[in-house]
Amino acid sequence: MRKRTLFVASLLTVGLTGAFVPGASGALTPAPARAQGAQDDPTQTLVSRLTLDNYKTMLKGLTQFGDRRQGTQRNRDAVDWIEAQLQAVSCTNTERIVYQYNPAPRNPGPVRNTGARRGGPPPPPDLTTPTGGLVGRNGNGPGGSSVYGYRARTGVNRDLDAQPDERIRNLNREEPVNGERSEVYCTKIGTTRPNEMYIIGAHMDGHGVNEAVNDDGSGTALVMELARIFNAxxxxxxxxxxxxxxxxEETGTNGADAYVAQRRDLQGVESPAGSGRYPEPTWLGMIQHDMMMWDHGAPRQDGTVSRDQRPEADVNIEFQSDSEMAEESMKLAFVFKAAADTYNTDYPAAVGPHMTNTDSRRFQDIVPSISLRENERGAHTGGGWNPTWHTPLDVWTTFTDDDFRLGLNAAQTTLSAISQLTGATVGGR
Ligand SMILES: [Zn+2]
Structure with a gap:
């Protein structure tokens, strides 16, 4: 039986309250308003430690590994680099999930949407005709929920020659092979409730013969920046x-799958007994970050997309309306919106019901789960709003500071919400 009702009443009570702290028995207990100046607000102090320069530097560091496609040396090197970075920012208790990924060989179907021409130099990237142009009106193409208005074609580039930058082509030459995979995490241990935790995630793998800047270096750098700030x-x-x-993630959230399979039953177990240590604190919520930066509006009638950020750019917080934890996840989403309304510097946040197609779906029937994104997953990303999605355009030079700043605002949203939910203090106050 799936929960689909009872959203509105709790929405009204949750959405209008500004601050939340953990209660004695779990998450999402509203806190009484604090009568104190901004200088005494630890959440404001933490948010001020996020900077555009730091976010961009972390994201730029990830681009040295090309698209970080799973099953390649560049992917393994990126996992090692991420682990070293986490340790360098004092999140020293890093661990790995190790699992096998052995898919059957792919059907070598037609290569789609690359713009490549055999026998000549590849065309330069062109944001005005990015991924094949107009498909049609009103949701007659693939992907997501109902789409109104025009939509552009989407697809994964598999053609090395479609990447015009020789350096980036060379980074991405190796094809994946089956076998062992690993992924890394680290943990900030709570002072009074070490046996409970929020999971903040993003996927570090990408594909499309690019630098996987937006999908999902933008979320990976966000999570690493929050690890830096919370572990100060x-x-x-x-x-x-x-x-x-x-x-x-790009092969079907197999890494998050492995995590849930290996760790779910260890939740809240003290090990060794009497040690006060909990290798897998009980999950209070899962917050995914996947594609944080591109909000340039809908495709035009001819399938082209603006080079400029749209004036309505926002942070999209989504829960999954047909999941077992839909109501609790919606409440969590509105806690995040309230935090964004208070602490974001440049962009608002909006809540939507269509999380889907990212790692948090593996958690959505177990624990309150949300994702933060640049666009609504179904109607926007699925409708072709993002010409960089899985294409050779997902490279550093495509993005402007407007785009990077939207990612930074998503970081402000999660940082401030998690600061409140975990009862963060700075310097003992
Ligand atoms: Zn992604």
Missing amino acids: PDVETEVSIRFALWNN
Whole structure:
């Protein structure tokens, strides 16, 4: 039996309250309003430690591994680099999930949407005719929920020659092979409730013969930046926080699958008994970050997309309306919106019901689960709003500071919400 009702009443009570702290028995207990200045607000202090430069530097670092496609050396090198970065920002208790990924060989179907021409130099990337142009009106193409208005074609580029940048082509030459995979996480241990945690995730693998900047370097860098800030020596949280960089998202969330399969039954178990240590704190919520930066509006009638960010750009917080935890996930989404309304510097946040197609779906029937994105997953990304999605255009040079700043605002949203939910303090206050 799936829950589909009873959203509205709780929405009205949750959505209008500004601050939340953990209660004695779990998440999402509203806190009384605090009568104090901004200088005494630990959440404001933490948000001020996020900067555009730091976010961009972390994201740029990820581009050295090309598209970080799973099953390649560049993917393994990226996992190693991420682990070293987490340790460098004092999230030193890194661990790995190890699993096997052995898919049957692919059908070598037609290569789609690459723009490549055999026998000549590849065409330069062109944002005005990005992925094949107009398909039609009103949802007659693939992907997601109902789409109104025009939609553009989407698809995964598999053609090396479609990438015009020789350096990036060379980074991405190796094809995946079956076998062992790993993914890394680290944990901020809570002071009073170390046996409970929020999981903050993003997927570090990408594909499309590019630098996987937006999908999903933008979410990976966000999670790594939050790991830096929450693990600063003067920061404490009552509740634990896990920072997880999933692998194999692009093949069907196989890395998140492996995590849930291996860790679900260990929740809340003290090990060794009497040690006060909980290798898998009980899950209070899962917050995924997947594609944070591109919000340039709908395709035009001819299938082209604007080079400029749209004036309505926002952070989309989504829960899954047909999941077992739909009502609890919606409440969590509105806690995040309330935090965004208070702490985001440049962009608002909006809540929607169509999370789908990212690692948090593996958690959505177990624990309150949401995703943060640049666009609504079904109507926008699925409708071709993002010409960089899985294409040679997902490279550093495509994005402007407007785009990077939208990613930064998503980081502000999650940082402030999690600060409140975990009872964070800075310097003992
Ligand atoms: Zn993604």
